[in-house]
Amino acid sequence: MSPNCLQKTMSDMASQHTSHIVIIGGGIVGSALAYFLSTSEDGKKVTAIDRSFSRLNGSTGYAPGFVGQFNESEVLTRLAIDSVEEYSKVPEGFDHVGGLEIATSNAGVENLKMRLASAKERGLEAEMISSQQAMQMAPDLVKDDNILALHFPGDGTANPSTITAFFQSEARARGVHFLEGDVTGIRRVDDRVNGVMTSAGFVQAETVVLATGIWAKNLCDFDLPVPVIPVAHPYMYGEHHKPKTYKSPFVRFPEHHVYARDHGQFFGLGSYDHKPLAENPEDTALGNWKEDFDATLDRALQLIPANTNLVPREKFNGIFSVTPDNMPLVGEIPNVKGLYMAAAVWVTHAAGCAKFLTRMLKGERVDVTMQKALDPTRFQGRDMKSLERVSLHCYNSIYSTHERS
Ligand SMILES: Cc1cc2nc3c(=O)[nH]c(=O)nc-3n(C[C@H](O)[C@H](O)[C@H](O)COP(=O)(O)OP(=O)(O)OC[C@H]3O[C@@H](n4cnc5c(N)ncnc54)[C@H](O)[C@@H]3O)c2cc1C
Ligand SMILES: *[C@@H]1O[C@H](CO)[C@@H](O)[C@H](O)[C@H]1NC(C)=O
């Protein structure tokens, strides 16, 4: 073997096992982060690690991709606007079909009026439309017995798998190393991160980012409550249909905790109208089907016009996370130097959160309001049991602003 050849082999091996930044998790969040870090010109080596890159076993692989930019939280609204801008650059990544919120009661109308006012304050395009207009926009999903609807023309549907694959291939082309393996622990030397132990060997790193979604708690053995609570959620696909000649906005029924969309070849529908159920996922975000969920989907289907003939072809329990304040955990873990996290992030906010964290990792100045709102240490001093209880309570308020008794 020539010395040259030996040298090459050794440097190849070294590149397998040392990196400046390690990202654990290759769902939409970790992949977006790998992408944004790879566009930076500081020459830092980045390694992304997941149990599987070919198959998305996390929540991203099961997410139907509803993206509503307006949120009661101003920080989340900004992150969503930022994310939509990024997704729109991805070929086949985002469809600007718009979003509809349907009111079926007077209380629902009052709620939509308030949302319209705050959305406009934030500079988002939004308009109140009649039930008739809503039916024209989404004839397969909206019945004639509704009262009023709120239309967000700038919203739409993301294709989470396509976006994730795009971020990965762009990052790979710019030198990010993708390593398949199970991360079993984060190694520390004193109070600093030193690398990660994986089923594919040790990877040394001075910076480690946890982008492990519903598994975020697993690798967090430092003295901090990480209330990222995995929950069960029912979603269904209808029978295949011929693609429509029109594109319908996605539809939400806030009073009923139900949402639906046209996936192109079939309709999809999900509901939060059930008792919150914590999950303890192993290696997939696909949970066991719960008996209760049949009734939940049956109730939800009552909202869909009978002519649509929407019947479940496939029902599944897709797991994602909730937190005590419905906000993601994104930022630095100060008691372990070099450790960062980006968890409980929705598809809706993923690219925006990844950009925010990229700025933080590069030592750039970040928006202080955003930093505080996303700070992963904000639950310090509270006990996990009560944090879990509060988080589960938040589940039913998703897509709804009505408290349930
Ligand atoms: C049914 C359903 C409906 C949803 N609806 C919407 C919606 O309409 N709009 C919306 O915005 N969001 C929605 N979501 C939520 C959204 O899917 C998630 O919030 C988002 O995909 C999370 O992305 P992530 O990258 O953080 O996590 P994931 O996609 O779960 O990725 C985490 C990755 O980390 C890897 N990992 C974890 N631990 C380890 C380890 N120790 N070693 C190696 N790898 C590890 C996993 O393999 C996984 O690939 C929905 C989710 C589901 C399931
Ligand atoms: C992905 O999930 C499937 C079950 O849905 C499981 O059999 C498989 O082992 C998982 N793959 C990885 C790499 O975790």
Ligand SMILES: *[C@@H]1O[C@H](CO)[C@@H](O)[C@H](O)[C@H]1NC(C)=O
């Ligand atoms: C606002 O965002 C949070 C976190 O993603 C989510 O739980 C909540 O449902 C959103 N609100 C609306 C009305 O979409």
